[in-house]
Amino acid sequence: MKTWLNNTPKAELHLHLEGSLEPELLFQLAQRNQIQLPWSSVETLKQAYNFNNLQEFLDIYYQGANVLQTEQDFYDLTWAYLLKCKEQGVTHVEPFFDPQTHTDRGLAIAIPFAGISQALNDAKTQLGISGGLILCFLRHLSEAAAFDTLEQAMPFRDQFFAVGLDSSEVGHPPSKFERVFAKARAEGLLAVAHAGEEGPPEYIWQALDLLKVSRIDHGVRAKEDPRLMQRLIDEQIALTVCPLSNTKLKVFEHMGQHSILQMLEQGVKVTVNSDDPAYFGGYMTENFMALHNDLGMTQAQAQQLIDNSLSARLAP
Numbered sequence: 001m002k003t004w005l006n007n008t009p010k011a012e013l014h015l016h017l018e019g020s021l022e023p024e025l026l027f028q029l030a031q032r033n034q035i036q037l038p039w040s041s042v043e044t045l046k047q048a049y050n051f052n053n054l055q056e057f058l059d060i061y062y063q064g065a066n067v068l069q070t071e072q073d074f075y076d077l078t079w080a081y082l083l084k085c086k087e088q089g090v091t092h093v094e095p096f097f098d099p100q101t102h103t104d105r106g107l108a109i110a111i112p113f114a115g116i117s118q119a120l121n122d123a124k125t126q127l128g129i130s131g132g133l134i135l136c137f138l139r140h141l142s143e144a145a146a147f148d149t150l151e152q153a154m155p156f157r158d159q160f161f162a163v164g165l166d167s168s169e170v171g172h173p174p175s176k177f178e179r180v181f182a183k184a185r186a187e188g189l190l191a192v193a194h195a196g197e198e199g200p201p202e203y204i205w206q207a208l209d210l211l212k213v214s215r216i217d218h219g220v221r222a223k224e225d226p227r228l229m230q231r232l233i234d235e236q237i238a239l240t241v242c243p244l245s246n247t248k249l250k251v252f253e254h255m256g257q258h259s260i261l262q263m264l265e266q267g268v269k270v271t272v273n274s275d276d277p278a279y280f281g282g283y284m285t286e287n288f289m290a291l292h293n294d295l296g297m298t299q300a301q302a303q304q305l306i307d308n309s310l311s312a313r314l315a316p
Contacts, residue, residue, distance in 0.1 A: 005088070005302065006087070008089050010284065011090065011093070011310050012090050012095075013271055013309060014274075014275055015093065015274055016095070016276050018061065020084075020278050022278045025080055026067055032073070035067055038063070053250060069111075070111065071114045078119035079123075084283050089285075093120075096133075098166065101138070103149065109149075109153060130315070131315050132160065132315030134161070134164045136167075137177060139166065139194075143179060160189075162315075163192075164194070165211070169199040174210055181210075181213075185212060191212060191213045194218055195218065196220060200221060201221050201222055204225075208231075216238070217239075218251075219240075220246060222268070229266065233266065238312035241272060242272075242273050242287070244286065244287050244290055249280075256295065258294075260295075264304060264305065271305060272305050273309075
């Protein structure tokens with residue numbers, strides 16, 4: 001199964017570039033940029049990756065992102081992820097990045113754009129990996145801050161094709177960002193949003209009806225609302241599900257409880273993705289293998305999940 005998965009072309013539609021920062025590279029960049037880390041070694045950092053919820057993860061995630069300082073740092077981060085994609089048969093990527101994580105600590109927005117875009121362009125020519133970049137707004141910040149970020153990003157409009165919404169979900173409904181998403185869509189950008197991970201099914205309704213998203217990131221709590229489930233099936237709205245992330249952050253206590261295969265069998269267009277692989281214990285193949293080992297996923301189900309990811313692509 002593992003060999004077959006690695007050899008089968010697939011798309012990854014839910015990946016935070018900052019969340020692919022492996023501990024070894026994090027320490028390397030800290031040394032390069034002369035940044036003092038709160039962890040004494042790669043091992044102590046790995047031990048800190050024991051999260052009870054989304055917020056505990058985010059606290060360490062934002063701390064780790066501080067080592068990203070230069071265009072080269074963002075290139076190296078993105079390129080390391082793309083090499084892993086090549087190894088695992090991922091032929092199309094639509095990664096997220098969080099500009100506010102970097103601009104709020106004084107970096108010009110041009111710096112991450114330059115490094116990430118160069119790596120994605122090199123991946124097309126050198127690795128045969130297509131895709132496009134999604135700019136995410138941090139939902140724990142204000143809509144006004146999101147408007148500022150969109151304005152700063154517009155000179156680089158050719159380097160991203162969609163906007164997204166991520167970070168702490170509970171208490172930050174999609175409705176909070178209705179106007180900035182309308183502005184982004186008016187600029188010709190597509191939209192996606194995290195909804196129904198820790199937040200309720202109502203957040204999925206809001207993302208669809210108020211933000212007019214083309215895809216829902218996570219969306220596993222849709223199962224609690226039969227009417228919503230029917231809509232997802234009828235309209236074939238893709239959910240970018242992240243199994244290892246969901247168990248690491250206790251959305252499900254263990255993989256044996258995960259609902260992704262049930263949703264697949266019901267006709268929901270679910271896909272498999274790795275979210276923040278450096279923190280959650282695996283990239284695409286590891287996520288698929290977890291479903292195979294713990295839920296008995298068959299090769300036919302794996303193929304359907306892969307087909308779903310390829311048909312749910314939004315970037316050319």
